[in-house]
Amino acid sequence: MTDRYEPTSDFLKAVIAEEVPLSGSAFANGNMRKLIAMTRDGDLSNRDWATMLLASEDADTPEIREALLSAANDENDVVRAEALLGIAKRDRKLALPLALDALSGEQASMAVFEAAELIADPLLVEVLRPWTEPSDDVWLDQLARDALAACEKAHEPLS
CATH class of the missing domain: 1.25.10 (Leucine-rich Repeat Variant)
Known part of the structure; x- marks a missing residue:
């Protein structure tokens, strides 16, 4: 049996499971800010997942673009690639x-x-x-x- 690649963050696991809203309310907006912050997390699995999740969102704000541009300069090539895809979807x-x-x-x-x-x-x-x-x-x-x-x-x- 192989282990699934998951983030260590319970918050990100909840986002993946679509248990956490990211738009439509003040609560959801707070979750989006937390997701954006997780793109700079010290844990690679969290940065990777947060960047991929953010990149896949339809939302396009200056904060999201800034987070994706920052992630596009990450030390990890997978994080950079996910950020690039998110940027390409927007601009x-x-x-x-x-x-x-x-x-x-x-x-x-x-x-x-x-x-x-x-x-x-x-x-x-x-x-x-x-x-x-x-x-x-x-x-x-x-x-x-x-x-x-x-x-x-x-x-x-x-x-």
């Missing part, structure tokens, strides 16, 4: 230089390719091409090809 132009940087590295995760597909900018084509070479991860290869196709289809750069 493709803001996400573009972060995606260029992420795709120029030694490794890229699912969230990076999903962000690149959302950004869909021709400037990403050349940095995406090497990622479309077949690897031992067929699923990730397909995400890279989907991102490349979206960027090739785009007519004008965002910048």
Whole structure:
């Protein structure tokens, strides 16, 4: 039996289980502020989950963007990738230089390719091409090809 990867925070576990509202009331707004704060938690599992949960929210406020931009500079590449995806969902132009940087590295995760597909900018084509070479991860290869196709289809750069 394998252990599920979970945050250590009971609060984040409650958010994952959808037991904690994040919008619609003063109580929920307080929960959102707590979630935002958890993106800077000292525990990696909490930072990772908080960033992913925040990135997946539909809300878009200056505080959320600031938290995601901060997480985009996290020491952990998974946290950075989740933050990039959250930024790409909110502002493709803001996400573009972060995606260029992420795709120029030694490794890229699912969230990076999903962000690149959302950004869909021709400037990403050349940095995406090497990622479309077949690897031992067929699923990730397909995400890279989907991102490349979206960027090739785009007519004008965002910048």
